[in-house]
Every structure is written in C-alpha cells, then in structure tokens.
Amino acid sequence: MSNMFTSRNPAGVAVAQTGAIFGVLAAGAVNAHMSGIAAARAARESNNSIVLRHQLNIAIDRAQQLCDLATAQASEIEQLKAENARLRAASATYLAAARRKAAA
Incomplete structure (x- = not known):
C-alpha cells in the first residue's frame, strides 16, 4: 500500500486504507456473530436434549409403575x-348336602 503522505491521491489512499480496516473489522464482527449464533444453537440443542432425557426418564418410570401394577393385578x-374355584366347590358341596337333606 502506498503512503498517503507521499501519494498523488492522499484522499483515495485514506479511503482505501479506511475501507480495508473497516472490512477487516466487519469480517471479524460477522465471524463473531456467526460464532454466537452457533453457540446459541448448540446451547438450545443441549437444553432440548436435557428436556427430552428428562421426559424419557419420566416415561420409563411411568412404564415401570404400570408394569409393577399389572404384575400385582395379575397376581391378584x-x-x-383360586378363591372362586374354592367357593364353587364349597357351594357345590353345600348344594348337594341340601338336596340330600330335602330328599330325605
């Protein structure tokens, strides 16, 4: 680059140098802005991942609770x-005894 003090067009040299300085500053600002956007996107994705992991843990806990409840109900x-079969047998015994008694 030429020196603006020794140039035939000092205003043009000053504009070119100022433009180059602002160009570098603008590129740095754009780079910083894009880095900020990328960092915000990464933070949002990380937060979404944490939220989804929490929701998954809640769903797993609920499924385990329902499995435990289903197991308990199947046992019941x-x-x-078994109680119904026992009562049917007892009822049949009492009915047979009552019929014998009525026939006698």
Whole structure:
C-alpha cells in the first residue's frame, strides 16, 4: 500500500486504507456473530436434549409403575380365581348336602 503522505491521491489512499480496516473489522464482527449464533444453537440443542432425557426418564418410570401394577393385578387375579374355584366347590358341596337333606 502506498503512503498517503507521499501519494498523488492522499484522499483515495485514506479511503482505501479506511475501507480495508473497516472490512477487516466487519469480517471479524460477522465471524463473531456467526460464532454466537452457533453457540446459541448448540446451547438450545443441549437444553432440548436435557428436556427430552428428562421426559424419557419420566416415561420409563411411568412404564415401570404400570408394569409393577399389572404384575400385582395379575397376581391378584390368580388369587381371585383360586378363591372362586374354592367357593364353587364349597357351594357345590353345600348344594348337594341340601338336596340330600330335602330328599330325605
């Protein structure tokens, strides 16, 4: 670059040098802005990941609770079936005894 003090066109040299300085500053500002946008996007994605992980943990806990409840209810159903069979047998015994007594 020529020196503006020794140039035939000092105003043009000053404009060119000032333009070059502002060009470098603008490029740095654009670079910083794009880095800021990338950092904000990364932070948002990280936050979304944390939120999704939390929601997944809640869903897993709920599924485990429902599995435990289903297991308990299946066990209770088996107990009720056994109780029902016992009551049917007792009822049949009492009915047979009542019929014998009525026939006698």
